[in-house]
Every structure is written in C-alpha cells, then in structure tokens.
Amino acid sequence: MPLAHINGRSILLAPSILSADFAHLGEQAGAAEAAGADWLQVDVMDGMFVPNISVGLPVVAALRRAIGITLDCHLMIAQPERYVADFVKAGANHITVHVEATRHLHRTIQHIKELGATAGAALSPATPLGVLEEILPYLDLVLIMSVNPGFGGQAYIPTTTDKIARLRRILDARGLGHIHVQVDGGVKVDNLAAIVSAGATNIVVGSAIYNERQTVAEAIAELRRALRSAE
Ligand code: DX5
Numbered sequence: 001m002p003l004a005h006i007n008g009r010s011i012l013l014a015p016s017i018l019s020a021d022f023a024h025l026g027e028q029a030g031a032a033e034a035a036g037a038d039w040l041q042v043d044v045m046d047g048m049f050v051p052n053i054s055v056g057l058p059v060v061a062a063l064r065r066a067i068g069i070t071l072d073c074h075l076m077i078a079q080p081e082r083y084v085a086d087f088v089k090a091g092a093n094h095i096t097v098h099v100e101a102t103r104h105l106h107r108t109i110q111h112i113k114e115l116g117a118t119a120g121a122a123l124s125p126a127t128p129l130g131v132l133e134e135i136l137p138y139l140d141l142v143l144i145m146s147v148n149p150g151f152g153g154q155a156y157i158p159t160t161t162d163k164i165a166r167l168r169r170i171l172d173a174r175g176l177g178h179i180h181v182q183v184d185g186g187v188k189v190d191n192l193a194a195i196v197s198a199g200a201t202n203i204v205v206g207s208a209i210y211n212e213r214q215t216v217a218e219a220i221a222e223l224r225r226a227l228r229s230a231e
Helices: 022-034 057-066 084-090 105-114 160-173 189-198 216-228
Strands: 004-006 009-015 039-045 070-076 094-098 118-123 141-145 180-184 202-205
Touching: 004 189, 004 216, 009 039, 009 216, 022 039, 022 057, 022 216, 039 057, 057 070, 057 084, 070 084, 084 094, 084 105, 094 105, 094 141, 105 118, 118 180, 141 160, 160 180, 160 189, 189 202, 189 216, 202 216
Parallel strands: 009 202, 039 070, 070 094, 094 118, 118 141, 141 180, 180 202
Antiparallel strands: 004 009
C-alpha cells in the first residue's frame, strides 16, 4: 500500500532490512509486509565496493520464501554483472547496480531485464546525474544514495534533495516520468516530505523502521502520517 499519492504519483515504501534483527529476519520482513510496505530492500555488500560485508544469495532465497512483496536487491558489490542471474534465480524481482561498480552498464541493465527482473542504476553521493544521460531510457529505477553506501544509521546528506529535484526535472522533460526515483540513506519522519516534494517516488528506510523505540507497524504508520500533510 503506497505511502501516499502525490502529484499523481504513488510513493512506494521499501524498508531496508540492514538494520533489522537478523536473529528474526523472516518475522521482521513479514512485519514490514503486514504494515503495508510495497518493496523490501536487501543491501548486498562485498567488502570491496563498500567497506562492509552484509548478506548474499541464501538470505535473498530465504526472504523470498518468507514474503510476497517485491524483493529489491541493491547490489553494492564490485562487478555486479557476475551475480545478477543468481540473484534473480534466488528470488529478486528488482536489481539495482552501482554505476561506479560495473564497466558496461548498458549490457548489465539489459541482462537484468532479459532475466525477467526490473533494473535500476544507483549513484553514490559524489557521482553526478550526467552519467545517466545515455542509459536513462533503459532504466526502471534510478537510486540516489543520500549517504555514502555501506552502513545504516548515517545522516542524510542535505544537498541530495536538490539532486533529486534536478533528476525529476530531467525525467519529466524527457518524458521518462514513469521511472522510479528511489532515495536511500538517512530518511526519517522529519525529512520525508521534502524528499517526496523534490520528486522521489520510492523511499528506502532502514533504522527509522527497524529500531528499539517502536514496532515496525508503529514506525511505518508514523511515516504515513508524515506524508499525509503533503497529499
Ligand atoms: C546503506 C544502505 C541503506 C541503509 C539505509 O548503504 O544502502 O539501505 O540500510 O538505512 P538508514 O535508513 O538507516 O540510513
């Protein structure tokens, strides 16, 4: 159930399980689905592309058995093209690769789509929008990282909001408004409305959903309330 409908667009919620309690991962994923999450994001990290190691194929396969919503694999790994087929086989419905990690982005995006999944390209904070100029028409999603990839619980980089707005203008000007604008990193109740007003349509949230202060359902309800005023 989308978080909101704003400017004629559905705003989708994609909780990131990176901050979840891994001792109860199936329940934690199920709680997000039960609270109306649209997608579930799995952050795959290899210790090379990013300075952290997280989860891989067996966890994706286990989550596939636990939930029915869209499984979104954010690959923060070097040469992701080596593994996209395995992630689709494990149950990924959507795969995002970093433009900084793959040498032949068009080939990698095409490959993901030939495998029957939807495809996204991610930009780390220092990577300019200009690198997307040629690949945009082939994408289902652009992921704007609002933190340096690798860890949950980091602070949102404020200049990201303007980057989102510029991307939104480019997409609308090129008739590509259907492409998801996903934002990931440091999204909280107090910055969500500005991020969505700038043009984001797919919101990744980790520690603001998976934390000790509240249940997953309470956290997601709070995010919905935060957007209600913007509808
Ligand atoms: C960081 C990951 C994010 C992270 C988000 O590299 O890509 O998905 O888990 O967590 P928060 O919302 O806590 O920044």
